[in-house]
Amino acid sequence: MPKIKMPRSAPSIDMTPMVDLAFLLVTFFMLTANFRTDEPVTVDTPSSISDIEVPVKRFIQVTVNRDGFVFFNASGESTRQQMLEEMLKTYKVTLTAEQKKEFLKMGSFGCSMAQLPQYLDMSPEERKELGKKGWEVPSDTTRNELRDWIRFANTASLAQGQIEFKDDAAKKTSEDLDVNEYKPKFILKVDGKSSYASAKRVIETFRDLKRLNLYFVTSLEENPYNRNNPD
């Protein structure tokens, strides 16, 4: 009987299919990923059946965290720049070029105009800590900085939207464009556990400015009626 010869070399597995698969998955995740932006606040939003997507462009967002502190964010670099300049002029605050650059980069922020230079010098981690300690955008009736932020962001965003609308209208002639798409959306991101009274302060500010169409950020939940009778 002939002896079975064991192969001398180490048993090798052909890894090509595995590598193929791994890279396929990597590519998929790379293309689909949209990264979480580093926000200074963590907010646990309630759920609703609404399925409107959060806009990426043209929004003005006010966040209310669990303890009722208010944070502000607006989209678009040019909008932010214009809004910042107006705010600096109104509140007579000066920033260095570096601080201004930092402002354009960051997302939501929670500080008063007087605190702004100091706030911009900090690292994102330090800002996160301050969000818990009670730094916020003032929105009291006596000193409502939030109101000015919203007002200037709105004017800047509208101006920007107008320019883009004209550009897009020049490019596409056949299709009709929706003007409303070029107006900023007012988004309210509230933590489920925060009291409605603190959110109301922000809502009243919007109402003061005659901005009545607000959007609440929610996570998706299934419509119970669709589940019961699928049609």
Added chain:
Amino acid sequence: MAEIAEGGGGGGHQKGGKKRPKKGSTRIDMTPMVDLAFLLLTFFVMTSTFSKPKIMSLAYPAKPKGDEVSQKVYNAITFLLTEDRIFYYKGEFKPGETELIESSFGADGVRKLLADENKYVLETKIKLTDRLARKEIVDSIYEKELIKAQGEKQALKVLIKTDLKASCKNFIDLIDELRINDIGVIAPVDMMKSEQELLDQKIGK
């Protein structure tokens, strides 16, 4: 581990000065590449967010200018929200007469109540959906008709009043229930003093 060129082509098997090109496998050790690929894979899996947040629209009433007489509302329900509890009354508020009824956020509570009260709109919606399915009407007309039905006299209108203890979750849950039941007219308004007193009395019991 490494399996580079093991038992590979004939190195040193040259005969008579005839140079042959190396024969055999040109296998590369793929292990580091696989390591890297999986590392990247793990990274992207961890960092990507799948459930994108959604937004829910809500129109607030404009601030009244001066002394405006509030319009008479037909077929209205007023919800009073307090800390994780919900009360309601139908029609207009009459001091001394109006009784608060407690409800709950679950499917048997507010949802059932609204479904009963808002039958007119829900039935109209079913009819419209039916017609849409049979292609008698188009999308835009369907939406227009539905909004029209929501604004009619028979349709239910809802007022929401919150006290200081109510959380945002309570509020949004209620709005969600209203949306589920196709209520078109929603008005978050301030609570009157007499209502607050009645509510305190009810909770105190």
